[in-house]
């Protein structure tokens with residue numbers, strides 16, 4: 001089987017220092033370069049190296065914001081400038097100690113981001129990009145016009161930094177002064193990308209709805225990352241103020257934001273390493289353009305440089321959309337494949353020569369871990385099922401061998417766990433759901449059926465918080481949750497799957513199921529950055545793997561989720577929902593796209609989950625399956641609840657037959673009689 005490891009594949013980690021070999025080697029090499037650069041670089045190169053380090057900090061912040069959180073900022077220079085100005089003002093006007101002034105610079109940038117982010121991050125789409133662009137201009141004009149910030153002259157006349165009494169008064173020393181902060185910033189950012197919060201941010205980037213439905217408070221997470229990103233920018237501004245010894249409105253100009261954007265794009269969105277490489281390349285480019293542009297356009301200075309940046313940005317997007325990071329990954333992958341195929345060829349030659357014919361095909365390497373202590377029979381067992389890209393097309397296992405995940409039952413069986421009263425959704429003149437009321441008893445399966453366009457998914461979306469009802473209430477575990485974001489219900493144990501699959505395609509299969517564990521974890525951004533998650537992440541990853549093993553998906557756990565065939569993606573979504581240990585599971589057409597065998601397996605699993613105490617609401621077009629599975633069935637037609645009761649009563653309800661067969665009530669009665677006569 002060909003296993004591809006997606007960029008954001010799950011890797012557990014604990015502790016501050018990275019435990020990934022490639023990262024440790026990378027950090028080591030970077031530290032070595034930092035150590036020797038001041039001894040070897042020319043003075044102009046040293047200047048570029050110093051500014052690369054300074055700008056690497058806001059670039060790391062921006063790469064977290066854009067690559068991880070998927071939010072574009074066109075005003076990173078504003079936070080850089082706020083950091084620089086605050087630091088310079090505290091030093092020059094208030095004669096504050098350097099360390100305190102630096103902290104002040106970082107805090108001011110973070111506070112500004114928080115103020116802007118709180119209202120702006122509620123908006124979706126490109127509003128943040130526009131808002132940050134606006135902020136950039138506001139800061140630029142404010143510092144230019146304000147007496148306190150020195151108008152066009154800026155702030156100057158403060159001292160250089162000192163470390164243990166040694167003045168940092170040359171480029172070599174300054175490089176060593178700033179570089180450790182970049183290294184630490186890099187490690188913190190790398191830790192974050194692999195932490196619970198980082199995984200959640202990637203998931204939000206892939207599907208905000210699915211991430212929310214698993215308990216991720218996307219808004220809070222985005223505000224935090226935006227603020228953190230501004231903190232990195234503010235720190236960069238602090239070092240900039242020290243290095244140039246004058247902070248003028250130039251620092252807040254639009255081209256600084258473009259430069260930072262360019263660093264992140266050239267480096268490769270989503271790669272913290274790329275941000276550092278991008279910073280160095282853009283500084284080199286900046287130096288080159290400073291000479292090149294006036295040579296091509298006589299007398300051109302300042303903003304004309306933007307033409308050069310613009311051209312480079314377009315070329316990178318066209319020729320290298322993944323940036324240097326993607327290019328490095330592709331080269332590294334090709335090199336590894338080459339080495340592996342050469343090794344395999346030599347192994348094959350050696351085993352052909354060996355008389356014992358030992359089989360080292362790796363078939364025995366398939367994980368056979370059991371979940372919940374019950375032996376897992378036959379996971380990864382040989383199958384004659386056809387495969388696509390090395391992936392089996394169907395799950396060929398007896399249903400009673402599937403090991404059950406943990407089921408939490410906070411309400412006594414039969415007591416209402418979910419109550420829907422007068423639920424209504426209007427879209428202009430269309431009434432998608434009209435005054436629907438029902439309650440779902442704990443430990444039962446309720447089927448929600450109806451013809452196409454009856455309002456089933458709209459009903460689901462209102463219950464889970466994906467859309468706000470026009471009227472009505474949704475009470476889950478005694479608390480009204482209508483109109484609240486999906487994470488509110490999810491945090492309390494309301495989990496769902498989707499009619500249109502919502503796969504986290506930037507990670508692997510186990511990464512998807514790991515996200516199901518989100519509501520069971522606690523570690524936030526800070527703990528993630530400092531590697532203080534303890535064994536939490538490792539434990540949840542193990543549980544995710546166990547669930548996949550028990551559902552016969554263990555053999556594809558490392559596969560990119562987007563590479564799975566449709567049916568298996570559906571099963572993966574069910575695994576993801578079960579990983580959350582829900583109190584109430586809402587399944588939206590879970591049988592769609594499954595093979596007959598997979599349907600049978602899923603039906604068996606749902607029965608066993610119900611018997612174990614789980615409450616399930618099932619929207620399904622396969623009416624026969626629903627009738628066979630459900631303890632009660634609710635029928636929607638044209639947004640109206642036309643029947644609700646036991647499967648037998650609903651099956652024989654003339655209104656239901658009318659809805660399904662499209663006949664009138666009399667014809668339906670006749671057809672019903674005919675059906676009864678036929679037995």
Ligand code: ATP
Pocket residue numbers: 427430431432450451452453454455456457458459499
């Ligand atoms: P299906 O079984 O085909 O998925 P459904 O029972 O889930 O259908 P819904 O998707 O809930 O039905 O749609 C119910 C009605 O509401 C349909 O007439 C649909 O066109 C309408 N509707 C749903 N979403 C919107 C929207 N965003 N704007 C306008 N009308 C909508």
